[in-house]
Amino acid sequence: TIVIGVLALQGAFVEHIHYLQKLRPHGHTIKAIPIRTLSELEQCQALVIPGGESTVISSIASHTPGLLEALIEFARNPAKAVWGTCAGMILMADVDGIGGGRKKMVKGWEGIGGMKVWRNLYGTQLESFESPLTIPSLSNPSKPFNAIFIRAPAVHSLSPQIQVEVVAQLPEQFLPPPPPSDSPLGEPNLDDLGKVWLKKGKKMVTSFHPELSGDVRVHEFWVEKCVLGR
């Protein structure tokens, strides 16, 4: 049995648990458990950080004894599989920024390495959208994956020194406006803006919500490539 934790402080964690429980990778059984404490985190081999509100998730984690430090350590340990979706992607960044005149910079957990993200770049909740993504390495690759974006972050820039695999890019017509170039995050890299699904070793981030699409293939991909490491 593979024990996979889903951080359950706030956001769309129940859906991840349901999707993961459906999988039987190579005959393994998956036990997906909600994580709210340090001792629960210590029981799991791999971790999903769900979408929701990154500021709320990190605030609750910082008020739970030992949890935030252990999450950061888990995120940075190359031996542990971690997947961050949407708010989870923001937490996996080195730093994140946000517009609205505040141009604030917040330090992330550095789970990917060299990734800066810009929060809410696609707009408000009302500007949520869906985009089909075609990914050759998914099972049944001729069927596009319907990716759902809800107040999603975008990649501001990736470090040219760090090797990251781009699994999916957003079609041109859905690209967000560029983040400002005079923020504390520095100059954005416009070629990175549409990179909505990245993988580096056992780490993965998606700026969309695969747990809302009624399609388990992104979960299947992460378990196969990052958790089992095939």
Ligand code: GLN
């Ligand atoms: N905008 C949210 C944040 O900043 C993320 C939205 C989401 O996870 N759907 O955390």
